[in-house]
Amino acid sequence: MTPRDASDENSSRWSDLDRPPLNGAALRKGLVRDGGHAGLYCDIEVVQRTGSTNADLVARAVAGDADEGAVLVAEEQTAGRGRLDRQWTAPARSGLFFSVLLKPGDVPVSRWGWLPLLTGVAVATGLARSAGVDTALKWPNDLLVTVGGEERKAGGILAERAGDDAVVIGVGINVTLREDELPVPQAASLALAGAVATDRDPLLRAVLRSLEHWYDKWRAAGGDPVESGLQETYAAGCATLGRVVRAELPGDRSVTGEAVAIDGDGRLVLATEDGVQEPVGAGDIVHLRPA
Structure with missing residues (x-):
């Protein structure tokens, strides 16, 4: 399925006023590097609907059409995937569904297996700051929250190689799903976990900034999980x-x-x-x- 730019959609985007669309222009202005701003992100594209942001970004990377720091965000995924090819479905604009292209060429490939764990740390710390939700990590790639004293899954991470020199990290986070919208009883959302904020723009900014912070630390340490503090931090947050x-x-x-x-x-x-x-x-x- 070909992605469609979110700006092409009409008023149907506002069919659920509790779930306004993401502001792609504002996200790019706040996060994308330019001549006077160094940073990881080279582009942030928000599309209304696609099959899988990971599949799209992997294809672009393999074709040479995407650089490191490219971010693809979908308001809705029709064929989102988790580990072991499990389906990941959610109503439009009810969560954050995005992928990031990374090219850690200065880190030994033997250490690239830390990338999904690094992303888990980044997401958990970013959400703690922006949503006020205590998010725990279930090894290797699930994001857990507590609802009514019960541990439930609110998100997941999927890492895929894109050729010899790149990895695409996909993240899915349920933000405003209501109880009757959950795909399985063991699922949850930030809203059900008592989030103090569910505006997806600042949540996405916080998570992407946290990912950039941890990725920079990890690369500066040559991918060493001890020197970068990643191993200790992951263990501290691992349920x-x-x-x-x-x-x-x-x-x-x-x-x-x-x-x-x-x-x-x-x-x-x-x-x-x-x-x-x-x-x-x-x-x-x-x-x-x-x-």
């Missing part, structure tokens, strides 16, 4: 650590144990009942109970 979890691994294998650490490669380390510490680099994590 998975200290929990008994089940890791559902590729090949229909699963491991149950206490999540005891995030190692230097960004893997989750499980201490099993057999006394073995097993690092998990990919898989689905199910929180079973507190340790």
Whole structure:
């Protein structure tokens, strides 16, 4: 599906007055670098509707039509994806759905696996400041909030390679979804978690500025998660650590144990009942109970 510029839409954009459209021009003015302003972001495009911002930006990067710091934001995604090709759907203008193109060529590729975790830290810290919501991180890429004393998922992160030199980071955050709009009972939104602000323009600005801050620190440290403070900060905000979890691994294998650490490669380390510490680099994590 071809993206359509949000400015082309008519008054139907305002069909839900609680969900005004994003202001692409203001976002570009506030965040995009120019001759007198250094920064990560080279362009921010807001489209009314597309299939997947990640798929679109990966295609542009591979074709050489996008530079580092390109940001693509959609008011609505019709084919949004999470990890393991799960669908991510939400009403138009009810959340933040965007992708960012990064080219960390000065960082060893072996450390690029930290990028989705870095993005989680950036999103959580950005939302804490702008929305007043305590957002926890479920390893490796889920954003959790508390609604009525229950831990629920309000967002997720998807990282995809775009050729040999680039990574596209996609972020989806439910902002104003109401209870009757949730795709599954375990989902949530910032509004349901008691956010003090749900205006998406300042929320997006805060998250993108936080991402730029952490990305700059990580690159300046050559991708070293310790020197950049990323490993310590991620661990401090990770709701998975200290929990008994089940890791559902590729090949229909699963491991149950206490999540005891995030190692230097960004893997989750499980201490099993057999006394073995097993690092998990990919898989689905199910929180079973507190340790």
